[in-house]
Amino acid sequence: MKNTELKMLFAAAGLAAAAGAMAGPVGYGAATTGGGNKAPVNVSSLAQMQAAINAYTDNSGLVLNYTGKFDFSTITDVCAQWQKPAQTLSVKNKSNITIRGAADSSANFGIHIAGNAHNIIVQNMMIGLLQGGEAADSISIEGMSSGQPSNIWIDHNTIFASLTSCPGAGDASFDGGIDMKKGAHHITVSYNHVYNYQKVSLNGYSDSDTANANARTTYHNNRFENIKARLPLQRFGQSHIYNNYFNNVLTSGINVRMDGVSLIESNYFENVKNPVTSRDSSRIGYWELRDNYVGPGITWDTPSGAVNATTWGSTQSYGPTGYAYTAIPGANVKAKAIATAGARTNLAQ
Numbered sequence: 575m576k577n578t579e580l581k582m583l584f585a586a587a588g589l590a591a592a593a594g595a596m597a598g599p600v601g602y603g604a605a606t607t608g609g610g611n612k613a614p615v616n617v618s619s620l621a622q623m624q625a626a627i628n629a630y631t632d633n634s635g636l637v638l639n640y641t642g643k644f645d646f647s648t649i650t651d652v653c654a655q656w657q658k659p660a661q662t663l664s665v666k667n668k669s670n671i672t673i674r675g676a677a678d679s680s681a682n683f684g685i686h687i688a689g690n691a692h693n694i695i696v697q698n699m700m701i702g703l704l705q706g707g708e709a710a711d712s713i714s715i716e717g718m719s720s721g722q723p724s725n726i727w728i729d730h731n732t733i734f735a736s737l738t739s740c741p742g743a744g745d746a747s748f749d750g751g752i753d754m755k756k757g758a759h760h761i762t763v764s765y766n767h768v769y770n771y772q773k774v775s776l777n778g779y780s781d782s783d784t785a786n787a788n789a790r791t792t793y794h795n796n797r798f799e800n801i802k803a804r805l806p807l808q809r810f811g812q813s814h815i816y817n818n819y820f821n822n823v824l825t826s827g828i829n830v831r832m833d834g835v836s837l838i839e840s841n842y843f844e845n846v847k848n849p850v851t852s853r854d855s856s857r858i859g860y861w862e863l864r865d866n867y868v869g870p871g872i873t874w875d876t877p878s879g880a881v882n883a884t885t886w887g888s889t890q891s892y893g894p895t896g897y898a899y900t901a902i903p904g905a906n907v908k909a910k911a912i913a914t915a916g917a918r919t920n921l922a923q
Contacts, residue, residue, distance in 0.1 A: 660706025
């Protein structure tokens with residue numbers, strides 16, 4: 575390892591160790607406060623957590639401290655696991671909630687934030703190898719007839735699955751790390767570690783999801799490794815993608831479609847196929863690229879109708895984000911992401 579890389583790694587590790595008070599969200603989800611200063615309610619299982627949410631009716635604030643543990647080593651056949659019935663925590667039409675994993679917690683269930691649900695934090699959860707096939711996303715944020723979720727902060731979670739393609743499922747075997755659709759808006763996805771996932775982040779469920787034109791999403795300081803695609807797949811709307819680390823992406827990275835616009839700034843890419851692209855929809859999307867670090871192992875393909883950022887040039891100006899933020903140089907992102915992204919990092923920034 576070069577001296578400069580060592581210096582970056584030690585600096586980032588020192589930052590992680592020195593992290594103290596929890597900082598608030600940055601980006602389009604900056605107004606999110608969750609359950610605020612309410613006394614935490616300890617829950618150790620999906621059933622206890624669901625019961626606490628079902629009993630919470632006044633939206634005055636709820637903080638859930640999840641202490642449960644799941645032994646992932648018991649899963650010896652990931653495809654048999656995938657075929658089991660889904661287990662999902664439903665946060666539907668409830669607001670002002672924080673779901674936070676305890677230091678050594680782990681979960682084998684997903685979280686579905688839906689309808690008229692606002693001001694929700696999901697933080698420090700370790701979620702892996704879900705059962706339930708395509709019906710189970712690790713974290714899903716979905717508009718419904720009752721409303722469109724807003725002010726959501728998905729922060730410092732570790733989410734993992736498997737790159738195994740199960741019979742009859744293909745690349746949908748593990749689909750939906752952090753998905754949002756049908757008008758969900760003003761969301762920040764920060765400091766998460768997502769790995770061994772086939773399709774990570776859907777932003778707009780189909781080319782007809784015109785409600786997603788209202789989507790405003792910030793992805794920052796995340797660590798994405800051993801991924802097939804969707805980092806994110808964005809249809810319509812706007813996204814700001816900065817200071818993320820992308821490594822070993824097998825099919826495509828940031829895929830902006832259906833007139834979506836993305837500001838892609840100061841990220842670190844290495845060993846990525848099609849890191850910034852527009853493909854697989856009836857209309858293309860657009861991007862502004864700023865100060866990204868392009869490492870080794872970048873490759874491209876060009877199926878019919880695809881547009882790739884092969885020259886790392888912008889196709890449309892993004893305009894102001896409307897919020898304050900600080901982006902570090904792209905070359906420094908890898909070391910910081912390794913030291914700070916994911917659960918069990920003391921919410922380091």
